Amino acid sequence: MPTPLSSLPRKQRKAAFSAHNFARRRFLTVPLSKELRTRYGRRQLPVRKGDTVRVVSGSYEGQEERVAQINTRDRTVTLDNITLKKADQKLKPLPVRPNHLLLTKLNLSDAWRRRTLKAIEEPSVDETEPGAADAAPAEAPSPPETPTEPAPKRARARPAPKPAADAPSTPKEGT
Numbered sequence: 001m002p003t004p005l006s007s008l009p010r011k012q013r014k015a016a017f018s019a020h021n022f023a024r025r026r027f028l029t030v031p032l033s034k035e036l037r038t039r040y041g042r043r044q045l046p047v048r049k050g051d052t053v054r055v056v057s058g059s060y061e062g063q064e065e066r067v068a069q070i071n072t073r074d075r076t077v078t079l080d081n082i083t084l085k086k087a088d089q090k091l092k093p094l095p096v097r098p099n100h101l102l103l104t105k106l107n108l109s110d111a112w113r114r115r116t117l118k119a120i121e122e123p124s125v126d127e128t129e130p131g132a133a134d135a136a137p138a139e140a141p142s143p144p145e146t147p148t149e150p151a152p153k154r155a156r157a158r159p160a161p162k163p164a165a166d167a168p169s170t171p172k173e174g175t
Helices: 008-016 021-027 034-040 111-116
Strands: 027-032 045-046 052-053 064-071 076-085 091-096 101-105
Touching: 027 101, 052 076, 064 091
Parallel strands: none
Antiparallel strands: 027 045, 052 064, 052 101, 064 076, 076 091
């Protein structure tokens, strides 16, 4: 969905309600906790089923629950154990807006999400070869002494100019 150029509320609402599903998913972004921000180098992510979130405002403030369902049409998230008691004393899952949530733990069971969220972590000594801590650090290979010359630029082939059509210099009669 392109960003609406108008600031009129009716046009903003129309753009949001007529957005495609891939754009509606972006409406369901939730800010990351400070630990996840430093680990992944991102400020917010679209929430997914299986993520663990903390409710930061409302009557359920402070509760940390798992995401049970996501409704892109209504732009709400349903959490486990966040329910509303109906008049007949039955419990109904309470939909929560994503602006009331904070992501605390990510569901990384999807390989695509793992690839897109490559952690900004350097491999520690434990993850490298055994005995690497005892050995002296290896020196980086030195650059070649002779500088390499850049490849010559190739001339771009341009299309031949079209011959100019002989336009009549006098206007047609009868027009």
